[in-house]
Amino acid sequence: MPVPCKTGCGKNAMLKRPKTGDALCKDCFFWAFETEIHFTITKAELFNSGDSVAVAASGGKDSTVLAHVLKTLNQRYNYGLNLMLLSIDEGITGYRDDSLETVKQNRDDYEMPLKILSYKDLYGWTMDEIVAQIGRKNNCTFCGVFRRQALDRGAAMLGVKCIATGHNADDIAETVLMNVLRGDIARLKRCTAITTGSEGTIPRVKPLKYTYEKEIVMYAHYKKLVYFSTECVFAPNAYRGHARALLKDMEKIRPSCIMDIIYSGETMAVKEEVTLPSQRTCIRCNFVSSQEVCKACVLLEGLNKGLPKLGIGKSSKAKKMLEEYNAQQTNYKESLQAAVKELDDFQSEKELCISNSKNCKSGLCKGKTKLNINSLLNPNDYTNGSNAQECCSNCSGNCERTKVNAYVDNPKVNTLLEKYVISETNIAKVNGKGTLRDSSNTDNNLNNSDDEELTDTEHTDTHIEQEDETCSASCGKLGALHVGF
Numbered sequence: 001m002p003v004p005c006k007t008g009c010g011k012n013a014m015l016k017r018p019k020t021g022d023a024l025c026k027d028c029f030f031w032a033f034e035t036e037i038h039f040t041i042t043k044a045e046l047f048n049s050g051d052s053v054a055v056a057a058s059g060g061k062d063s064t065v066l067a068h069v070l071k072t073l074n075q076r077y078n079y080g081l082n083l084m085l086l087s088i089d090e091g092i093t094g095y096r097d098d099s100l101e102t103v104k105q106n107r108d109d110y111e112m113p114l115k116i117l118s119y120k121d122l123y124g125w126t127m128d129e130i131v132a133q134i135g136r137k138n139n140c141t142f143c144g145v146f147r148r149q150a151l152d153r154g155a156a157m158l159g160v161k162c163i164a165t166g167h168n169a170d171d172i173a174e175t176v177l178m179n180v181l182r183g184d185i186a187r188l189k190r191c192t193a194i195t196t197g198s199e200g201t202i203p204r205v206k207p208l209k210y211t212y213e214k215e216i217v218m219y220a221h222y223k224k225l226v227y228f229s230t231e232c233v234f235a236p237n238a239y240r241g242h243a244r245a246l247l248k249d250m251e252k253i254r255p256s257c258i259m260d261i262i263y264s265g266e267t268m269a270v271k272e273e274v275t276l277p278s279q280r281t282c283i284r285c286n287f288v289s290s291q292e293v294c295k296a297c298v299l300l301e302g303l304n305k306g307l308p309k310l311g312i313g314k315s316s317k318a319k320k321m322l323e324e325y326n327a328q329q330t331n332y333k334e335s336l337q338a339a340v341k342e343l344d345d346f347q348s349e350k351e352l353c354i355s356n357s358k359n360c361k362s363g364l365c366k367g368k369t370k371l372n373i374n375s376l377l378n379p380n381d382y383t384n385g386s387n388a389q390e391c392c393s394n395c396s397g398n399c400e401r402t403k404v405n406a407y408v409d410n411p412k413v414n415t416l417l418e419k420y421v422i423s424e425t426n427i428a429k430v431n432g433k434g435t436l437r438d439s440s441n442t443d444n445n446l447n448n449s450d451d452e453e454l455t456d457t458e459h460t461d462t463h464i465e466q467e468d469e470t471c472s473a474s475c476g477k478l479g480a481l482h483v484g485f
Contacts, residue, residue, distance in 0.1 A: 014222075018214040018255060026222050033219050037207055038073050044194045046205040049080035051161040055112070056151055057085040059102035059228035062166030065216050066208060068225055070164065071110050083110075086154045086163065088147050089118040091126025092233060099228040109226065117154045119146055123300055131234060133308040140238045141312065142299055149296040152287045155202045162195075167206045170213040170247065173258045176265035177243040185274055186290070192265040201281070201288040212258065 002012040005025040013023035017032070024032065040046075047053060055070060057063045067085065074081045087103045090096050100116065107114040120126050123146060131139045155163050172192060179188040190196060197203035208216070220227055235241070250257045281287065282294035289295070302310025 015218060018218075019212045019259075021255070029222070030219070033211070033215060034069055034072060034076075037069055037211060038077060040194070040210055041073070041079075041207050044205075046164075046195065046207060047079055047081055047162070050082075051080075052082040052084065052159065054084055054086040054115075054151075054155050054158055054160040054163045056163055056165045057087045057103050057106060057114070058166075059087075059099035059106070060166070061216055061220050061225075061227045061229065062168055062171075062208065062213075064102070064106055064225050064227035065220050066164060066166040067106055067110055067112065068223065070207065071112070083112050084158060084160070085110075085112050085114040086151065086158065086160075087114065087116045088150045088154070089116055089120075090143055090147065091119050091128055093128055095230060095233050096127075098230065102226060102228040105226050115154055115158055117150050117157075119150065122146075122150055122153060125300075125303055127234065130303065130308075133303065134312075136234060138309075138312045139234050140240075143234070145295045145299055149285070149287050149294070151204075152202060160202065163202060163204045165204055165206055166208055168208045168211050168213050168216055169258050169262060170244075172206075172209060172265070173261040174240060174243045174247055176261050177247060178240060179265075181243070185270055188265060188268065189270065192262055197279075197288065201279075210259070210262075 003023045005011045005013045005028050006022045007024065007028045009025060009028055011025035011027070014026045015029060016023050017029065022032075053070070055063065055067045057067060067083070070081070070083055073079065074083060085103065085107055087100060089100060103114065103116075106112075118126075127139065127143055130142050134142065151163055175191040176188065178184075179191060194209050195203050195205050219225075247258070247261075254260075279288055279290055280292075282289040282297055283292055284297045285294060287294060287296070298310060302308055
């Protein structure tokens with residue numbers, strides 16, 4: 001027997017709302033769904049008339065529904081908003097490249113301008129390259145931190161007043177559970193806020209804060225919205241997955257547990273003696289941070305220095321790694337300089353001609369150029385008689401000028417080369433070729449790092465071996481609250 005719609009509209013019910021248990025027809029469900037989001041927006045005063053708003057778009061169900069609902073409410077209630085789409089390309093082959101096609105479809109369907117920024121352009125790394133360096137245990141930390149800053153950069157480029165993200169009630173409840181399980185008091189205080197961002201930064205708002213994920217899926221299904229549903233290839237190892245599984249098990253027993261957990265997070269008190277970090281701007285990139293140097297800059301510095309785990313763990317660990325790296329580079333530089341000096345001394349002793357004949361009897365004077373570090377690293381290309389500018393003072397000037405391997409047959413030089421030539425651990429892969437790291441840049445970066453005050457008094461962005469909570473709507477399934485969309 002058909003079940004009538006609870007609103008009394010005269011139509012038969014098509015679904016039972018997961019959030020309230022009400023039996024509704026499609027039209028009444030659409031109205032209830034959209035009206036609740038409108039109530040959330042107006043009560044929290046998320047927007048002002050005339051604001052430019054960037055919708056963080058990943059192509060997933062959350063961001064797609066958010067863009068559709070905001071466009072609908074903007075027209076229905078005359079918000080006066082200038083809506084646009086902002087998408088981040090993390091560089092994940094087989095996932096993000098496909099989802100961006102959905103974002104472009106949303107751009108056409110909702111008639112909103114679209115801005116796409118990539119990790120490669122912003123940081124010089126793709127997530128595929130990062131995972132190749134760090135492995136799959138902490139990759140979500142890199143992705144989430146970089147995406148959070150990438151959204152800030154994109155919003156600044158677009159000149160918007162705020163960023164609207166697709167975080168739903170399930171995402172926030174999962175984040176509360178994660179922060180409780182990790183004892184992360186700083187994040188626990190922030191994760192339930194419907195608006196985040198310190199003064200002087202572009203705020204982020206969550207219009208879907210009280211909207212259940214199941215209802216978002218049902219709304220997208222009955223509205224026939226186009227969205228991308230594939231899970232991120234790197235997400236299965238995320239810590240959030242365990243919190244999600246726990247929440248789903250509890251939801252089967254008590255559907256209201258999602259709202260109950262959010263309410264608990266909103267009302268949870270913190271002892272007065274607990275010191276909470278305040279948000280400020282990073283001294284390097286000038287974007288929002290809870291430390292003097294933001295997590296994104298620390299992670300990026302580690303990648304560029306060949307220390308991919310530099311930003312994984314507490315800040316004291318990162319500082320120790322930088323000190324050890326600095327000491328190694330200093331010792332290496334001193335050893336290399338000593339080797340060059342010793343080879344220069346050897347050259348000056350053996351370079352004198354013993355004859356004024358057309359060819360040097362010593363066989364050592366064949367248009368050698370002055371020894372330098374490049375010649376030490378590339379002994380086969382060290383001398384080239386055609387470009388030689390120096391020869392020994394006693395030479396007749398008729399020395400044979402041909403390319404030679406200057407010191408290959410000298411045991412002493414071979415020993416020095418074997419000892420001091422750059423080892424594999426000091427060779428960085430650049431475009432698939434081994435190249436020597438720029439010592440000057442390294443010294444400057446290390447000096448900057450030594451000047452940093454990396455404190456160990458806060459949990460924010462510094463948990464040992466933990467996944468950053470940043471993937472929720474962006475990864476389709478697994479993710480986090482602060483940056484995902």
